[in-house]
Amino acid sequence: xxxxRETLKxxxxxxxxxxxxxxxxxxxxxxxxxxxxQAAAGTLKFFxxxxxxxxxxxADLIIPATDTPGAVAAxxxxxxxxxxxxxxxxxxxFRDGLTWLAAKxxxxxxxxxxIAVLTPLCEAVDKGTGKGPEIAFFRAMKGMTADGxxxxxxxxxxxxxxxxxxxxxxxxxxxHEH
Numbered sequence: 259x260x261x262x263r264e265t266l267k268x269x270x271x272x273x274x275x276x277x278x279x280x281x282x283x284x285x286x287x288x289x290x291x292x293x294x295x296q297a298a299a300g301t302l303k304f305f306x307x308x309x310x311x312x313x314x315x316x317a318d319l320i321i322p323a324t325d326t327p328g329a330v331a332a333x334x335x336x337x338x339x340x341x342x343x344x345x346x347x348x349x350x351x352f353r354d355g356l357t358w359l360a361a362k363x364x365x366x367x368x369x370x371x372x373i374a375v376l377t378p379l380c381e382a383v384d385k386g387t388g389k390g391p392e393i394a395f396f397r398a399m400k401g402m403t404a405d406g407x408x409x410x411x412x413x414x415x416x417x418x419x420x421x422x423x424x425x426x427x428x429x430x431x432x433x434h435e436h
Contacts, residue, residue, distance in 0.1 A: 301336070303343035309356055310335050312365060313399070319369075319376060320403045327412045329403050337406035338399075348398060355395020 302310060317329035317338070329335075342348045359365075362375055379396035382388035414420045 303339050304349065305339050305342070305352075310339060312356055312359055313338055313352075315365065315372070316359075316376065316399055317403045317406075319372060320400055321407050329407050332407050332410040332412035334403055334406040334410070337410070338402045341402060341406075351391070351394050351398050354391035355399065358392045358395065 305313060314330050314335040317334045321329040321332075321334070323331060338352075342352050359375075364372060364375060367375065376396065379388075379392055380400070382393050383397045383400060408414060414422075
């Protein structure tokens with residue numbers, strides 16, 4: 259799972275920073291990031307309780323807990339709920355995707371079976387191929403999961419080690435090949 263997280267950090271960072279597919283109203287969620295898991299506390303803005311369980315499960319499969327907390331612990335489901343609540347287009351995308359997953363009985367599947375359902379969607383999103391409500395849903399889900407995670411205290415601080423407001427005596431050379 260650690261290899262998948264490293265891959266997501268590289269692919270997700272490029273995808274989020276270079277081709278962010280959301281309008282300005284969706285970006286509102288970046289500076290109003292929910293504290294903890296508000297979805298569990300019953301403060302949902304758009305999704306129903308059973309829907310947020312599916313959103314949470316998919317987010318958890320995209321960024322699982324490893325040696326650092328995963329998407330659910332970072333409050334990603336509440337973040338997605340907040341962002342989707344402000345965007346009619348995303349509301350339709352998520353409703354269509356959740357309907358598609360319900361038809362697959364996604365929540366009744368084992369983890370391996372859930373991954374098998376999501377893997378072709380992930381591959382289609384990564385390659386930019388395929389159409390349909392399930393592809394649009396997974397594209398939005400993957401993007402918002404990465405955005406929500408890496409703008410949270412857990413993702414930014416714990417995972418990436420951002421200290422915030424720190425004055426650096428020097429800027430260390432980048433160790434990653436670009």
